[in-house]
Amino acid sequence: NAGVIQTPRHKVTGKGQEATLWCEPISGHSAVFWYRQTIVQGLEFLTYFRNQAPIDDSGMPKERFSAQMPNQSHSTLKIQSTQPQDSAVYLCASSSGQGQDTQYFGPGTRLLVL
Amino acid sequence: QQKVQQSPESLIVPEGAMTSLNCTFSDSASQYFAWYRQHSGKAPKALMSIFSNGEKEEGRFTIHLNKASLHFSLHIRDSQPSDSALYLCAVSMTNSAGNKLTFGIGTRVLVRP
Numbered sequence: 001n002a003g004v005i006q007t008p009r010h011k012v013t014g015k016g017q018e019a020t021l022w023c024e025p026i027s028g029h030s031a032v033f034w035y036r037q038t039i040v041q042g043l044e045f046l047t048y049f050r051n052q053a054p055i056d057d058s059g060m061p062k063e064r065f066s067a068q069m070p071n072q073s074h075s076t077l078k079i080q081s082t083q084p085q086d087s088a089v090y091l092c093a094s095s096s097g098q099g100q101d102t103q104y105f106g107p108g109t110r111l112l113v114l
Numbered sequence: 115q116q117k118v119q120q121s122p123e124s125l126i127v128p129e130g131a132m133t134s135l136n137c138t139f140s141d142s143a144s145q146y147f148a149w150y151r152q153h154s155g156k157a158p159k160a161l162m163s164i165f166s167n168g169e170k171e172e173g174r175f176t177i178h179l180n181k182a183s184l185h186f187s188l189h190i191r192d193s194q195p196s197d198s199a200l201y202l203c204a205v206s207m208t209n210s211a212g213n214k215l216t217f218g219i220g221t222r223v224l225v226r227p
Contacts, residue, residue: 004157031212042202042218042220044217045214045215050212056214058214091158095212096212097212098212101212102148103160105150105157105158105159
């Protein structure tokens, strides 16, 4: 079991450019979560999917952020017109969605917007 | 909106001592309470979780929950240098981790040999 896979591990973009982050959940897990971690704000929820359907996007900045899960093996988080304040570690997690399960986190993508 | 706060912000403990971490939450309807540990540059990793009032022990780790006080804690017995990490508490409104987690900002622990 390779765990949750996130690519790229590091990304540097210029202000105004687009960034796409990829997540491959643990095989068989039905729930996929996106979080963002900064020193100041800590670990914040962005959005999540269950069985590929969007369930809760209450943490997503509405204008420039979007997330998709086109199939059960990957999810993407897209940030349009990136701004310096988007610099953070973006973490993806997955859970089995059954019983008293656990969220397993990937290593994250460190995004730096210059 | 759920507010989760942790104390202390940071902690230095000698090797072999007890480490005690605290977490308070604001929504009394919360049902799932967990601790995660994150070593520098690594993914957060679940340590323990609890659903009902009381105590749960796994090895050197003990989690204690008091819903009436809106408080839960993590205690690490015989702390080791490898326990040095950022500790995050997390709360969910459902009785599983299959829903969004609200995290505290973390307690940074340093265990000195």
